[in-house]
Amino acid sequence: xxxxxxxxxxxxxxxxxxxxxxxxxxxxxxxxxxxxxxxxxxxxxxxxxxxxxxxxxxxxxxxxxxxxxxxxxxxxxxxxxxxxxxxxxxxxxxxxxxxxxxxxxxxxxxxxxxxxxxxxxxxxxxxxxxxxxxxxxxxxxxxxxxxxxxxxxxxxxxxxxxxxxxxxxxxxxxxxxxxxxxxxxxxxxxxxxxxxxxxxxxxxxxxxxxxxxxxxxxxxxxxxxxxxxxxxxxxxxxxxxxxxxxxxxxxxxxxxxxxxxxxxxxxxxxxxxxxxxxxxxxxxxxxx
Amino acid sequence: xxxxxxxxxxxxxxxxxxxxxxxxxxxxxxxxxxxxxxxxxxxxxxxxxxxxxxxxxxxxxxxxxxxxxxxxxxxxxxxxxxxxxxxxxxxxxxxxxxxxxxxxxxxxxxxxxxxxxxxxxxxxxxxxxxxxxxxxxxxxxxxxxxxxxxxxxxxxxxxxxxxxxxxxxxxxxxxxxxxxxxxxxxxxxxxxxxxxxxxxxxxxxxxxxxxxxxxxxxxxxxxxxxxxxxxxxxxxxxxxxxxxxxxxxxxxxxxxxxxxxxxxxxxxx
Numbered sequence: 001x002x003x004x005x006x007x008x009x010x011x012x013x014x015x016x017x018x019x020x021x022x023x024x025x026x027x028x029x030x031x032x033x034x035x036x037x038x039x040x041x042x043x044x045x046x047x048x049x050x051x052x053x054x055x056x057x058x059x060x061x062x063x064x065x066x067x068x069x070x071x072x073x074x075x076x077x078x079x080x081x082x083x084x085x086x087x088x089x090x091x092x093x094x095x096x097x098x099x100x101x102x103x104x105x106x107x108x109x110x111x112x113x114x115x116x117x118x119x120x121x122x123x124x125x126x127x128x129x130x131x132x133x134x135x136x137x138x139x140x141x142x143x144x145x146x147x148x149x150x151x152x153x154x155x156x157x158x159x160x161x162x163x164x165x166x167x168x169x170x171x172x173x174x175x176x177x178x179x180x181x182x183x184x185x186x187x188x189x190x191x192x193x194x195x196x197x198x199x200x201x202x203x204x205x206x207x208x209x210x211x212x213x214x215x216x217x218x219x220x221x222x223x224x225x226x227x228x229x230x231x232x233x234x235x236x237x238x239x240x241x242x243x244x245x246x247x248x249x250x251x252x253x254x255x256x257x258x259x260x261x262x263x264x265x266x267x268x269x270x271x272x273x274x275x276x277x278x279x280x281x282x283x284x285x286x287x288x
Numbered sequence: 289x290x291x292x293x294x295x296x297x298x299x300x301x302x303x304x305x306x307x308x309x310x311x312x313x314x315x316x317x318x319x320x321x322x323x324x325x326x327x328x329x330x331x332x333x334x335x336x337x338x339x340x341x342x343x344x345x346x347x348x349x350x351x352x353x354x355x356x357x358x359x360x361x362x363x364x365x366x367x368x369x370x371x372x373x374x375x376x377x378x379x380x381x382x383x384x385x386x387x388x389x390x391x392x393x394x395x396x397x398x399x400x401x402x403x404x405x406x407x408x409x410x411x412x413x414x415x416x417x418x419x420x421x422x423x424x425x426x427x428x429x430x431x432x433x434x435x436x437x438x439x440x441x442x443x444x445x446x447x448x449x450x451x452x453x454x455x456x457x458x459x460x461x462x463x464x465x466x467x468x469x470x471x472x473x474x475x476x477x478x479x480x481x482x483x484x485x486x487x488x489x490x491x492x493x494x495x496x497x498x499x500x501x502x503x504x505x506x507x508x509x510x511x512x513x514x515x516x517x518x519x520x521x522x523x524x525x526x527x528x529x530x531x532x533x534x535x536x537x538x539x540x541x542x543x544x545x546x547x548x549x550x551x552x553x554x555x556x557x
Contacts, residue, residue: 056439056455057439057440058439058440058445058455059454059455060454060455127468127471127472127475128471128475131472131475132475132476135476141430141431141432141433141460141478142433142460142461142476142478142479143476144460144461144472222464223468226460226461226462227438227461227462227463227464228459228460228461228462237459237460237461237462239462246464247438247439247462247464248438248439248440250324250351250352250354250355250440250464252354252439252440254377256439256440
């Protein structure tokens with residue numbers, strides 16, 4: 001009996017420690033990012049840092065304005081959502097409500113596979129197919145642009161949007177739909193006027209999750225967007241918050257490196273905001 | 289029985305984790321850290337050194353010149369590798385540079401591009417955005433697409449300081465690796481880029497500069513002007529370990545010259 005109790009306690013302790021590892025990592029990263037990110041912002045000044053329009057980190061007279069990166073990240077994510085949300089949402093409605101079982105299984109497997117493809121592969125395909133394609137289609141000098149990044153991101157966010165939306169739509173009680181059908185509504189009317197509104201907080205969570213995925217992506221975007229610190233334009237070569245950190249980190253030194261940590265901090269705050277919204281939406285779902 | 293199994297699994301797992309820590313190799317180690325451009329040459333040298341000295345372990349961490357310099361100053365490696373000369377502020381931190389070899393930087397264009405010779409001034413003009421069409425540089429009508437490396441890259445630093453275009457380049461794309469630059473130039477008939485001579489592949493065309501084609505001979509005799517040093521970085525106040533010293537002496541001796549030129553760069557000796 002006694003042995004059993006000791007064993008229980010030991011296992012309990014081991015699990016507790018393992019659980020604390022995650023919490024510890026989050027805390028460590030948060031504290032480190034703030035500690036590493038704030039000095040450069042202090043030196044550059046919050047306003048010139050956030051709203052400065054030029055980033056010339058290695059020039060003789062360096063300037064560290066990250067407004068182009070912030071706007072690019074926002075535009076790029078918004079663009080990816082404009083393309084990805086309708087496709088993802090309608091796919092989810094189809095798979096959850098309309099598709100025959102076999103189709104659902106096959107498409108579901110394809111979506112899971114899409115989620116598992118490493119981002120560098122998306123980038124490579126984008127670089128070799130999409131970028132030259134955009135160059136020829138729009139008769140540009142070069143195809144590496146915000147548009148290429150938006151298209152790659154739109155494809156990358158599809159799995160998160162589709163999967164979470166399906167879960168939300170599947171969870172709608174059948175009785176709601178039966179009631180609607182019994183009142184004479186057609187199936188399509190039922191799905192869009194009964195099922196979707198009932199699942200709306202879950203679908204909203206899917207969209208927010210997609211936004212989080214898009215804003216945090218670095219590798220694929222770095223390979224197709226050109227990486228020049230221009231103010232964003234659809235056919236301009238642009239740099240995202242993530243790629244600004246990733247592309248210069250390996251060779252950086254001094255204030256440049258500190259400023260990169262500050263960019264990471266700004267990105268981190270964006271992600272926290274998105275997570276906050278997500279938590280709020282999921283909480284709303286439980287109460288509803 | 290079940291709990292016995294649990295305990296057993298836990299023990300085995302813990303033992304496995306601990307076993308990883310205890311291993312220690314016989315013989316000394318040499319750790320290097322830094323420039324990704326030097327991967328080929330330092331890899332070949334490390335391999336040759338390991339073959340000549342049994343039991344010695346050589347490691348190379350491809351992080352980038354800046355990181356390598358920082359690593360050696362923080363004692364995280366024996367020898368730092370940099371594909372640019374040390375800055376004054378870095379020398380002031382007590383670091384010393386020893387030139388290992390010279391690397392030619394090739395200016396590359398798409399094979400479809402008829403241009404095969406550019407003067408250094410024309411290259412500078414192109415990268416500063418003063419010449420924007422290939423017809424002004426001896427080619428066909430078409431907007432020039434400038435491909436470069438990211439800020440802080442040794443190749444970019446080398447290229448911009450040689451062509452005197454620091455902070456003035458109007459890049460269309462800033463890519464983070466030599467391979468990306470070559471792939472992009474190979475995929476766009478109007479692109480121009482720069483890359484380590486050693487890594488230039490057949491799918492792009494290296495143009496001659498001031499009438500001199502880039503090659504080992506022309507880099508060595510100085511007639512090909514777009515070139516930069518590969519530097520070993522050591523710390524003044526820290527004595528190298530016996531093995532690291534031996535490695536350092538080996539790579540800077542004339543014995544290593546064949547290995548160095550085999551890697552596509554030009555040895556000092």
